Amino acid sequence: MSDTREQEFLEYVQGGGQVETHDWMPEEYRKRLIKFVEMHANSELMGVLPERDWILRAPTLQRKLALTAKIQDEVGHAQLIYRVVEDLGKPRDDCLDDLLSGRSKFHNVFHYPTRTWGDVGVIAWLVDAAAIISQKALLKCSYGPYARIMKRICWEESFHVLHGRDVVLALVNGTDLQRELVQEALDRWWVPLMMFHGTPLPAEDDPMLHWRIKSQANEGARQQFLEGYVPQVRELGLTLPDPKLRRREDGTWEYTEPDWDELMSVVSGHGPASAERLAFRRLSRAEVDWVSRVVLAEAA
Amino acid sequence: MPDRIYEVFRMERKGQPLQHAGSFHAPDDRFAEAYAREFYARRHESAALWVVPRSAVTTIEDFGDELDTSYRRVDGYSLKVRLREARRRVAEGG
Ligand SMILES: [Fe+2]
Ligand SMILES: [Fe+2]
Numbered sequence: 001m002s003d004t005r006e007q008e009f010l011e012y013v014q015g016g017g018q019v020e021t022h023d024w025m026p027e028e029y030r031k032r033l034i035k036f037v038e039m040h041a042n043s044e045l046m047g048v049l050p051e052r053d054w055i056l057r058a059p060t061l062q063r064k065l066a067l068t069a070k071i072q073d074e075v076g077h078a079q080l081i082y083r084v085v086e087d088l089g090k091p092r093d094d095c096l097d098d099l100l101s102g103r104s105k106f107h108n109v110f111h112y113p114t115r116t117w118g119d120v121g122v123i124a125w126l127v128d129a130a131a132i133i134s135q136k137a138l139l140k141c142s143y144g145p146y147a148r149i150m151k152r153i154c155w156e157e158s159f160h161v162l163h164g165r166d167v168v169l170a171l172v173n174g175t176d177l178q179r180e181l182v183q184e185a186l187d188r189w190w191v192p193l194m195m196f197h198g199t200p201l202p203a204e205d206d207p208m209l210h211w212r213i214k215s216q217a218n219e220g221a222r223q224q225f226l227e228g229y230v231p232q233v234r235e236l237g238l239t240l241p242d243p244k245l246r247r248r249e250d251g252t253w254e255y256t257e258p259d260w261d262e263l264m265s266v267v268s269g270h271g272p273a274s275a276e277r278l279a280f281r282r283l284s285r286a287e288v289d290w291v292s293r294v295v296l297a298e299a300a
Numbered sequence: 301m302p303d304r305i306y307e308v309f310r311m312e313r314k315g316q317p318l319q320h321a322g323s324f325h326a327p328d329d330r331f332a333e334a335y336a337r338e339f340y341a342r343r344h345e346s347a348a349l350w351v352v353p354r355s356a357v358t359t360i361e362d363f364g365d366e367l368d369t370s371y372r373r374v375d376g377y378s379l380k381v382r383l384r385e386a387r388r389r390v391a392e393g394g
Pocket of ligand 1: 044073
């Protein structure tokens, strides 16, 4: 009986149908959905920390304001996405507990340090570009409330890419030292960027595609990223640190396979900046605790 | 627990309908207004916002049709069949 119901649900979502908060859904679907959406929210929240380090060191007031605005957007994305998780049954406080204790994950790119202003440009341009590709594919997610907020999020992400590309352009048009700075940043970020869309899991083995939580396979997203951005990077006179990287006759991109064990190790909290970032998030949660207590007490 | 969930409806441009935009937590209406301005209009992307406590929203999702009210809808009328019948009758000079 419940098997038929689950089968009908599966056919419905695989056919492009969308589910709302109070609709019946199989437990497995709910569990996978929560885990996926929660990791997305965690990533938005943790993703501001690498950039936050550069607010005080931004080269001009305009850049400082633009960077602050981007960070505000990303925290806003976190709040929108955590709301989706909450309506699925997991309170925000539980999400934060799990994030801080390492029980839940966040995206690999946010486990690395930001060493120079070049990193700020490369992150906003290319990490956000890679993120837009994943997020655009979520516009067709089988869970309606999540798909709908993605429209707004993608719109805001496009400003980030604009800002990042502008930072990189200013650097490549500057002095030799500035060009070296941005090239060095790109060299460090390339491998994490190639890992960003995940292992090239065949579509039929990806449970996220099965339930149509995602609508694009990992490798498809990476290919789209390479196709869109490798030419844009190269036309600026920058190079990419992968001797194998080339566009095949059939239009697909060949590249050096990243070390997927390293990806697993990084996202499970063993990246170069993982411990520091989590420690900072713990500290800031403790530090602002009094604000929510005062605000809630006043409203009571 | 004084922290409440507010639902936000947003009009993108004058003359368009308000559409559900999302929700957030706020301790009271004053905070809710401030948050709504910050979350949904900081790039001047909205012409109007409605901010409503979720508890004030009544959801109705069951729309049965036990009494067959198809006469209120297009699918309640089979003009095609009747027309064919009428035309056939006229053609046969009946
Ligand atoms: Fe974001
Ligand atoms: Fe972004």
